[in-house]
Amino acid sequence: MDKKHPLEAMDREKFQELVVNKWKGSLSLTAAMMLAYFGFILVLAYAPRLLSVKIGEHMTLGIPIGIMVIVLAIVLTGIYVFWANSSYDRKVQEVLKSMRRK
């Protein structure tokens, strides 16, 4: 297979933009997940009383927050899939088209 040929025909600017956008998205979501998780751990370590705060008679703040970190993990992956399937994949197709045209 000739690997050089499609590379030369590619719309380089569009490709670079695609790569930059992909990592902007990926790294922001990674940062969000890390912030939530390590934030949770650090609160546990330094201020566990914050999570023992009563919200209702037999419920502490820690339980909904813990469940929220789990839900957040699912939601963030959902956001990524949604973004990748719509915006990212469309741009991939555009770049691929630019390679085929020439």
Place this chain on the structure above:
Amino acid sequence: MDIVDTAIGQPSATSITFFLIFIIATLTITYYAAKKSKSASQFYAAGRGVTGMQNGLALSGDYMSAASFLGIAGLVSLRGFDGLIYSIGFLVGWPILMFLIAEPLRNLGKFTFVDVLAYRLSKRPIRIAASGGSLMTVFFYLIAQMVGAGTLIMMIFGMPYELAVVIVGMVMIMYVLFGGMIATTWVQIIKAVLLLSGGTIMVLLIMIHFGFSYGELFRQASMTYGDRVLEPGGLVASPLDAVSLGIALMFGTAGLPHILMRFYTVRDAKTARRSVFYATGFIGFFYILTFTIGFGAMVIVGQEAIAAMDSGGNMAAMLLAEATGGAVFLGFIAAVAFATILAVVAGLTLAGASTLSHDLYAGVFRFGRSTEKEEVKVARISTLSLGVMAIVLGLVFQGQNVAFMVGLAFAVAASANFPALVLSILWRNYSTFGACLSIVTGTVLAVGLIIISPTVWVEILNNPTAIFPLSNPAIISVAGAFAAGYIGSKLRPDPEASSRYEEQKVRNYLGVGAE
């Protein structure tokens, strides 16, 4: 009368029936899979024909071990809120795997994650180094699983430990040896469906008991055991320790060879992406189930009875199954636990065997010139050898405290495999020498530091004080691996590898030429 009046620990007609149905069904699948599993692509990657939903279930099947089902439910039942901290740690690696690794992994590799590294780095040195990291991860995880398998099955079915280990090993070898990835995938899917539905039924039974109100569940729990079960209770020893364990769990998930291998069973990066989303959903749901099951067991069964059966609380879910659904439901959940154990060790063995045959035999020993037939043959020999080794290790480590080995497997995965993958995907000037140095540094630091850590040095080797203060080495070993990768690449650059980075990028982001 005993504190605990239970049928757990005696093989019952129902548990054996359910178990036999599972074994017959999975071996039938293995029989049909064996007819198909002739080519390398079938044996390692199920012919890349697994759908997103199927792979999502299979990924969660590979990940949800009996230890996380029985262990976390038990931890919650005895310690309440603290058990939730573990669950969260085991889930947060999945988004990271998705954002950083999923697509490049699928687009650049063929059968194993080592393929991704060998894409532009010098093939033989990098395959040797990366296989080391991969095999170490599988090895530690496998020991933990085999010993856990023997102990749990002994407790649940009253079967001798040795017999339990041998049965698990033999059935698992049959799946992998004859059915390759096709059979292993279906075993994972069936197990995941059984575990998720069994857990859901149990939670429904709990909820009937409490009038479908979590408020009522927590009210009764805190009435009996005090508000402490709803609060963090000192499971987190020191902040640094907690962060270090967090790093191992978060980045280790993205470096587990048996998980990464599943990405090659789907058609393309888009399907891979979708399957991670399903897996994250299933696993997250599963941890919410185990949290509920733990609290349910605490109230319905009672902490005294749970601790009387097993001080670690491992039988909490079993006791709860019996209390809420009687002997039939107990038999069902017992069979589900057995299936869970079998599936996880099968996935690990297949990943280990693939590294031995695809990366080491075909890639290193035969310079990539072996035929497909030879490679699959070696994969089968490796499966058999690893399976026998797993049985022997299970027997050797009987009664030993191997709980730390799960943490160690995650630490090695996070230190050896994850940094190498990330750097090879993102950094043009990553060199072969840098990659090898990074993998070796990560592995040596992870293993070395855990030996001199409180978990091994004090608790197992009975020394008075630990040389290294943290229980999990990840904070040092992951940073060390990244640093070694950087320094190594600066010391000995690899112009050949750098020149192929553009080509790698095109395949990585556009999927052009992906297998």
